[in-house]
Amino acid sequence: MASDATAPMVAACPGCVAAPAAVPVDDLLPADGTVTLSLPRIHCAACISGVERVLEADPVVTSARVNLTQKRVQVATDGAADTEALIRRLAGAGFEAHELDSAVLVSGASDPVGRDLLMRLAVAGFAMMNIMLLSVAVWSGAEDATRDLFHWISAAIALPTIAFSAQPFFRSAWSSLRLGRLNMDVPISLAILLAPALSLYETMQSGPHAYFDAAVSLTFFLLGGRYLDHRTRAAARSAAEELAALEVPRATKIVGGVETVVPVETLAKGDLVLLRPGARCPVDGVVASGASELDRSFLTGEALPLAVAAGQDISAGDINLTGPLTVEVSAAGANTTLRRMADLVAVAERARGRYTSLADRAAQAYAPGVHLLALFAFLGWLWVSDGDVRLALNIAVAVLIITCPCALGLAVPAVMTAATGRLFRRGFLVKDGTALERLALVDTVVFDKTGTLTRGVPEFGDLSAHDAETLSVAAGLSAISSHPAARTLSATLVDRGVAPAPLEGAREVPGYGVEAYWSGMVVRLGRAGWAGCEDATDTVGGAATWLSLGGRVVAFPFADALRDGAAESVAALTALRIDVRLLSGDRPAPVADVAGRLGIGAWEAGLLPQEKADRIAALRASGHAVAMVGDGLNDTVALASADVSLSPASALDAARVASDIIILGNDLGALGDVVRTARAARSRIRENFALATAYNVVAVPVALLGFATPLAAAIAMSTSSVTVSLNALRLR
Amino acid sequence: MDVLVWLIPVSLFLGGLGLAAFFWALRTKQFDDPEGDARRILRDDYDDKPKE
Numbered sequence: 001m002a003s004d005a006t007a008p009m010v011a012a013c014p015g016c017v018a019a020p021a022a023v024p025v026d027d028l029l030p031a032d033g034t035v036t037l038s039l040p041r042i043h044c045a046a047c048i049s050g051v052e053r054v055l056e057a058d059p060v061v062t063s064a065r066v067n068l069t070q071k072r073v074q075v076a077t078d079g080a081a082d083t084e085a086l087i088r089r090l091a092g093a094g095f096e097a098h099e100l101d102s103a104v105l106v107s108g109a110s111d112p113v114g115r116d117l118l119m120r121l122a123v124a125g126f127a128m129m130n131i132m133l134l135s136v137a138v139w140s141g142a143e144d145a146t147r148d149l150f151h152w153i154s155a156a157i158a159l160p161t162i163a164f165s166a167q168p169f170f171r172s173a174w175s176s177l178r179l180g181r182l183n184m185d186v187p188i189s190l191a192i193l194l195a196p197a198l199s200l201y202e203t204m205q206s207g208p209h210a211y212f213d214a215a216v217s218l219t220f221f222l223l224g225g226r227y228l229d230h231r232t233r234a235a236a237r238s239a240a241e242e243l244a245a246l247e248v249p250r251a252t253k254i255v256g257g258v259e260t261v262v263p264v265e266t267l268a269k270g271d272l273v274l275l276r277p278g279a280r281c282p283v284d285g286v287v288a289s290g291a292s293e294l295d296r297s298f299l300t301g302e303a304l305p306l307a308v309a310a311g312q313d314i315s316a317g318d319i320n321l322t323g324p325l326t327v328e329v330s331a332a333g334a335n336t337t338l339r340r341m342a343d344l345v346a347v348a349e350r351a352r353g354r355y356t357s358l359a360d361r362a363a364q365a366y367a368p369g370v371h372l373l374a375l376f377a378f379l380g381w382l383w384v385s386d387g388d389v390r391l392a393l394n395i396a397v398a399v400l401i402i403t404c405p406c407a408l409g410l411a412v413p414a415v416m417t418a419a420t421g422r423l424f425r426r427g428f429l430v431k432d433g434t435a436l437e438r439l440a441l442v443d444t445v446v447f448d449k450t451g452t453l454t455r456g457v458p459e460f461g462d463l464s465a466h467d468a469e470t471l472s473v474a475a476g477l478s479a480i481s482s483h484p485a486a487r488t489l490s491a492t493l494v495d496r497g498v499a500p501a502p503l504e505g506a507r508e509v510p511g512y513g514v515e516a517y518w519s520g521m522v523v524r525l526g527r528a529g530w531a532g533c534e535d536a537t538d539t540v541g542g543a544a545t546w547l548s549l550g551g552r553v554v555a556f557p558f559a560d561a562l563r564d565g566a567a568e569s570v571a572a573l574t575a576l577r578i579d580v581r582l583l584s585g586d587r588p589a590p591v592a593d594v595a596g597r598l599g600i601g602a603w604e605a606g607l608l609p610q611e612k613a614d615r616i617a618a619l620r621a622s623g624h625a626v627a628m629v630g631d632g633l634n635d636t637v638a639l640a641s642a643d644v645s646l647s648p649a650s651a652l653d654a655a656r657v658a659s660d661i662i663i664l665g666n667d668l669g670a671l672g673d674v675v676r677t678a679r680a681a682r683s684r685i686r687e688n689f690a691l692a693t694a695y696n697v698v699a700v701p702v703a704l705l706g707f708a709t710p711l712a713a714a715i716a717m718s719t720s721s722v723t724v725s726l727n728a729l730r731l732r
Numbered sequence: 733m734d735v736l737v738w739l740i741p742v743s744l745f746l747g748g749l750g751l752a753a754f755f756w757a758l759r760t761k762q763f764d765d766p767e768g769d770a771r772r773i774l775r776d777d778y779d780d781k782p783k784e
Binding site for chain 2: 044045046048049066067068069070115118119122123126129130133134146149153157
């Protein structure tokens with residue numbers, strides 16, 4: 001068995017396989033010859049000119065422009081550029097670079113919707129300042145012709161401004177009215193339209209009050225809220241897009257012994273694909289030749305690598321660990337296991353049900369109330385004044401303007417901008433607008449094990465039981481291997497100051513282990529069977545690397561290393577009186593071990609993806625609000641069916657898409673802080689609603705009694721907006 | 733108060749000038765990389781001509 005596994009001797013030097021010579025990729029470049037690279041570590045002016053100079057030194061590069069805000073560089077080439085070579089060139093100069101898939105980066109550098117909003121905001125701001133200056137003169141006592149002139153000029157500025165700047169509100173109000181619903185934009189649009197119309201009529205009649213300033217400043221403040229909201233979402237979307245774009249869907253196809261790099265979509269059934277050590281399998285298929293070990297933790301949650309040889313199945317998402325494999329494609333693209341899981345996710349998402357955000361709930365209560373109040377004021381004054389339509393209309397419009405949800409329009413976006421900004425600085429990307437509101441209500445957090453609570457990297461236990469000679473040979477052998485367990489063992493031994501034993505004729509046998517001669521004896525390190533041990537199940541969780549040394553077989557048991565901060569976050573969540581659970585697809589022994597180390601009482605092992613989702617559905621049915629934290633394909637359905645879901649940046653693309661919040665760093669420790677921030681954000685939103693209501697409680701009777709003037713409206717509007725924004729800023 | 737006939741158009745024109753300048757900045761994509769632009773100005777690499 002071992003002999004035919006060694007047949008493809010390419011694996012003699014795994015380093016060569018992992019970093020192959022440049023392959024032609026010109027057919028992969030976009031037609032315009034631009035490449036986008038992500039530069040996660042650039043931070044200063046020197047980095048900008050450094051990166052640009054390094055890239056432009058390459059003859060094929062026509063120009064390079066760094067965007068420091070997005071930490072990317074756009075490279076324009078004359079068409080023959082090799083992205084790998086550019087990345088190596090940057091790495092040589094000390095800049096870490098990753099290729100971004102330009103097909104995924106749809107929103108690109110400039111954001112047209114944001115620019116459009118900013119333009120409308122600028123026009124409204126300009127108009128508001130000018131009208132306010134004119135209004136100050138009217139408020140301080142301008143009379144007769146001067147007042148009329150100022151009103152006419154205000155009208156000339158205000159009417160075109162409203163026609164241009166308030167379009168987003170009109171569109172949103174119209175689309176909601178067409179569906180027979182009322183949203184916050186309906187009273188806003190009504191106030192913005194009625195106020196200038198009435199003011200125009202009043203100006204024609206030389207009336208004392210005109211509300212042009214109120215209508216325009218309303219537009220300005222509300223557009224400000226709209227812009228903040230958009231910017232928060234755009235920042236999250238572009239960061240999420242960048243994560244997706246980092247995985248360029250390419251495969252190395254073998255045609256007649258020649259390797260070519262092709263996009264994954266072009267692969268068809270029966271093609272041969274080369275899978276290098278460390279690469280994630282892009283297709284479902286059967287191993288045609290080669291032997292290696294697979295990390296299947298994304299699919300099954302199992303932390304232990306699985307040995308594969310020719311003839312065995314391999315699915316998209318598996319990571320190849322030790323030797324190169326040639327895979328015959330049985331399904332690519334939309335037919336892979338990975339994509340089929342997306343259907344299950346869609347079903348689960350429908351079951352999640354729609355969450356009604358606090359803003360929508362406020363609008364549903366608020367919008368009809370405002371309209372009824374204005375109508376009541378109109379009819380009441382019509383009756384009191386014996387049919388003076390002009391007076392009644394004036395008061396009704398004053399009521400509409402005073403009650404216009406200016407502060408309400410700012411209440412949610414201002415809080416969300418402050419909260420997501422704070423979380424982003426701590427390494428959490430909030431993708432969904434209502435995710436924090438939902439997270440604030442959570443009383444149960446369900447964790448996945450492999451890749452979420454653990455790093456998927458082994459950690460060796462106590463090594464002091466072994467004698468110096470054993471450790472020295474183990475250090476020598478493990479230094480040769482590229483297997484993750486061996487690398488960790490090597491690093492652990494080097495840290496302990498163990499000198500590697502001198503070895504001869506060392507070679508790695510993919511899928512089995514490493515072998516060498518030491519003082520004339522054959523020594524082997526690797527799987528139990530390879531090292532000569534028949535019964536390997538009696539160690540802790542069955543996970544160990546075995547060393548055979550002159551007839552002796554020694555086990556080095558290892559366990560999953562916990563992710564940094566995992567213990568702190570479990571403790572913090574428990575302190576917040578949140579019930580922490582562990583659902584894993586791995587075998588019971590390692591799950592029990594991790595649960596024990598973290599102090600999680602409720603755990604289940606060996607769960608299938610649908611079973612995880614069922615457990616969460618059962619928890620939700622019993623009245624709990626559940627947050628799911630997971631990273632693998634086996635978690636995606638569970639992520640989609642939970643009330644709110646989080647996943648680490650290392651997660652599979654499908655899992656990241658299904659989750660609301662992405663943990664960007666390697667540290668889980670701040671998870672308790674995220675929940676605290678979410679709860680704080682929710683209470684700030686409620687406070688803001690209360691503040692806005694309090695202003696209305698004072699101002700509405702004044703308006704109803706007919707004492708409201710344009711000055712009073714302007715003061716009420718700006719103070720309530722400023723109060724609400726300041727309250728939101730307390731979150732930072 | 734005759735001065736108003738001049739002052740109001742002049743102030744509107746000046747304000748409009750500012751607005752036009754903002755539009756120009758927006759259209760020439762000067763808000764795409766605020767952080768990078770703030771730092772580029774500190775380097776003398778671009779003294780002769782700005783980076784395309």
